[in-house]
Amino acid sequence: MEIANGQYSGPDVQGWADSVLSHASDGVKQVLFNFFSMAKGESVLFDGTPLFEIYHQQLEGNLVLYNKKMPQKVEQIYGLIAGGYAAWITALRIKGRTSEISAKREEAEREVNDLGLFLE
Numbered sequence: 001m002e003i004a005n006g007q008y009s010g011p012d013v014q015g016w017a018d019s020v021l022s023h024a025s026d027g028v029k030q031v032l033f034n035f036f037s038m039a040k041g042e043s044v045l046f047d048g049t050p051l052f053e054i055y056h057q058q059l060e061g062n063l064v065l066y067n068k069k070m071p072q073k074v075e076q077i078y079g080l081i082a083g084g085y086a087a088w089i090t091a092l093r094i095k096g097r098t099s100e101i102s103a104k105r106e107e108a109e110r111e112v113n114d115l116g117l118f119l120e
Contacts, residue, residue: 001013028087
């Protein structure tokens with residue numbers, strides 16, 4: 001997909017936006033919900049252990065590696081979240097649903113802040 005002069009172009013841009021906004025299992029809403037559930041330990045995956053705790057357990061005991069890898073893991077998680085919300089907002093823009101963008105951006109900020117509590 002490309003953007004020029006505020007217009008998106010590429011093969012089936014509307015279909016892509018429909019897929020992103022879909023309520024099916026591959027829509028961004030469901031993907032982010034599943035991801036947050038794993039990150040917060042609310043999923044049965046990993047026996048309900050939050051992702052950050054899993055990373056902590058894997059790196060515990062090696063301070064040098066921990067100090068190098070843990071920030072990278074945090075960046076990965078936040079990058080995936082930001083990418084998901086960016087796709088969601090882009091799809092809203094493509095579908096002409098721009099009035100929903102501010103609320104979606106506020107939701108993203110709330111979710112990221114909430115997830116930050118698991119890092120404390």
